[in-house]
Amino acid sequence: AQVDKGNHRHFMEKEIYEQPEVVSHTLAHYLDFTAGKVRGIASEIDFSSVEALKIAACGTAYYAGQIGKYWLERYARLPVEIDVASEFRYREMPLPGNQAALFVSQSGETADTLASLRYCKEHGLKIGSIVNVPESTIARESDVVFPILAGPEIGVASTKAFTCQLATFAALTIAAGRARGTLIADEETNMVRALSEVPRIASSVLNQIQPPLETLSRDLARYHHVLYLGRGTNYTLAMEGALKLKEISYIHAEGYAAGELKHGPIALIDENMPVIVIAPSDRHFEKTVSNMQEVAARGGRIIFVTDEKGAAASDLETMATIVLPDVDELLMPLIFSLPIQLIAYYTAVFMGTDVDQPRNLAKSVTVE
Numbered sequence: 001a002q003v004d005k006g007n008h009r010h011f012m013e014k015e016i017y018e019q020p021e022v023v024s025h026t027l028a029h030y031l032d033f034t035a036g037k038v039r040g041i042a043s044e045i046d047f048s049s050v051e052a053l054k055i056a057a058c059g060t061a062y063y064a065g066q067i068g069k070y071w072l073e074r075y076a077r078l079p080v081e082i083d084v085a086s087e088f089r090y091r092e093m094p095l096p097g098n099q100a101a102l103f104v105s106q107s108g109e110t111a112d113t114l115a116s117l118r119y120c121k122e123h124g125l126k127i128g129s130i131v132n133v134p135e136s137t138i139a140r141e142s143d144v145v146f147p148i149l150a151g152p153e154i155g156v157a158s159t160k161a162f163t164c165q166l167a168t169f170a171a172l173t174i175a176a177g178r179a180r181g182t183l184i185a186d187e188e189t190n191m192v193r194a195l196s197e198v199p200r201i202a203s204s205v206l207n208q209i210q211p212p213l214e215t216l217s218r219d220l221a222r223y224h225h226v227l228y229l230g231r232g233t234n235y236t237l238a239m240e241g242a243l244k245l246k247e248i249s250y251i252h253a254e255g256y257a258a259g260e261l262k263h264g265p266i267a268l269i270d271e272n273m274p275v276i277v278i279a280p281s282d283r284h285f286e287k288t289v290s291n292m293q294e295v296a297a298r299g300g301r302i303i304f305v306t307d308e309k310g311a312a313a314s315d316l317e318t319m320a321t322i323v324l325p326d327v328d329e330l331l332m333p334l335i336f337s338l339p340i341q342l343i344a345y346y347t348a349v350f351m352g353t354d355v356d357q358p359r360n361l362a363k364s365v366t367v368e
């Protein structure tokens, strides 16, 4: 069936606003909310016997994989190595012991991701894929397919596929934690219950942050460079935010681990480079706030993306402070993706670019 934009100006906007609904489908596919348990389908890789996991992907799918790595390592104590597929396929890495590999791809057709999959297959690894297109080549060549059920994504810049990939990784993390004995039954239930709240929270966030983000984006559209900072999974969101902004607004943007600020990017700080600091009140909050102070002390303009607790805990002067509700730490990447996507979207709209078909980019990169 033909997909249309409905009441939206662009497919990207439609896909951003669709997220509460599509993420709820993904979560319901992998989680049994009534029982407070992950479903069997999330355990089709035998996580209890796997010693390590490899992940390869490109673009936004790579960033979803990086958040997956942080979760799988922290909650399931599973060692994970991730690389961009164009590097992964040529590194000639040894693959000893009992390892599995996961490939993340919206289209399921990205050439480098497919080549990485084939490398692991030749080495006898169990192959899983997290894909949006179930009849794609990557899905067909996998032993286990984890569909993300996002529906067709038309905008070149990936949005709903990203959050549905995250929802899938969250479920796999719980399954792996259970199989490996690192999560006890209560913890599983708490995580499943917390995730069941994502669609409701996401939809209220989308309604509430639109006006402040439109104002902010009108200002951002005047700058030529933007730096994003974060720690932990917010480091990944910093890179994903910078990717989105450069792809569709053509403003130069970089995402950095906040702890690396001192090792380079601090030299660039002046009033001409806004710094978007993604810092909800998680266990990294104080460290990130001290980086933010370093930026402020050098005349940098700060856009502080935080939660209610975080906003109350800092009195730094900012160019804008975007306040989201306080949520469970596991949910933060799913919820904080939304302002990150909308900042890029509105800025591109103010710049007047071709948001759904940005110059030089393709939805799916099927050649090297």
Ligand code: G6P
Pocket (backbone or CB within 6 Å): 058, 059, 060, 061, 104, 105, 106, 107, 108, 109, 110, 113, 156, 157, 158, 361, 362, 363, 364, 365
């Ligand atoms: C292209 C698209 C991105 C996407 C990446 C990986 O660069 O423009 O939106 O994240 O490819 O695509 P895949 O289909 O493998 O997720």
